[in-house]
Amino acid sequence: MPDLRLAIFASGAGSNLRAIHAATERDDLAARVALVISNNSKSGALAFAREHDIPAAHISGKTHENPTQAILDALAAHAIDVVVLAGYMKRIAPELIDAFPERIVNVHPAPLPRFGGRGMFGQHVHAAVLESGVDVSGPTVHMVTGDYDEGEILAHSEVPVFADDDIDSLEERVKRAEHDLYWRVIAKRFC
Ligand code: GRF
Numbered sequence: 001m002p003d004l005r006l007a008i009f010a011s012g013a014g015s016n017l018r019a020i021h022a023a024t025e026r027d028d029l030a031a032r033v034a035l036v037i038s039n040n041s042k043s044g045a046l047a048f049a050r051e052h053d054i055p056a057a058h059i060s061g062k063t064h065e066n067p068t069q070a071i072l073d074a075l076a077a078h079a080i081d082v083v084v085l086a087g088y089m090k091r092i093a094p095e096l097i098d099a100f101p102e103r104i105v106n107v108h109p110a111p112l113p114r115f116g117g118r119g120m121f122g123q124h125v126h127a128a129v130l131e132s133g134v135d136v137s138g139p140t141v142h143m144v145t146g147d148y149d150e151g152e153i154l155a156h157s158e159v160p161v162f163a164d165d166d167i168d169s170l171e172e173r174v175k176r177a178e179h180d181l182y183w184r185v186i187a188k189r190f191c
Contacts, residue, residue, distance in 0.1 A: 004031035014045030016086035019179035116149030
């Protein structure tokens, strides 16, 4: 029985959640997805968790008077070791960062620090990469601190940017790289 208990925070499709879960099922990653938290009741991430009997919580400013406390309570109740942000669109509260020092990681869909910072989320990131004219992009996994995209960089992998790429084609290529990279970084850092 693997010891490392992961909580995955996701707001959207949840493809990174699926990839990490698959790595645990294959025993490539000696961990368990012990909890999924989403601020979005309609997220693919929550649907996936329900389909796979993974404990899941919908926590937002609408569902809870104090979402930060609700998140802290859920993490404690499920004995979570590491928080994995995978397309989570909410700011991480300082209380949460203090409760999990060096134990919160994020994947950003482009090189950091160049394509990070305020406003650099979702498809804005790929739009900025395309506008810049660079011919290489790719995901960056980093530790989460109080500042956006500022924590220690743990890994980066490269994907080409083609002249005829649009946001969707670049996003898809970067996501494939994320799916291959993220679980390996979690394994290396925490297992
Ligand atoms: C990924 O591209 C990730 O880099 C970014 O949000 C996206 C989440 O995608 N932080 P998914 O929900 O895992 O499919």
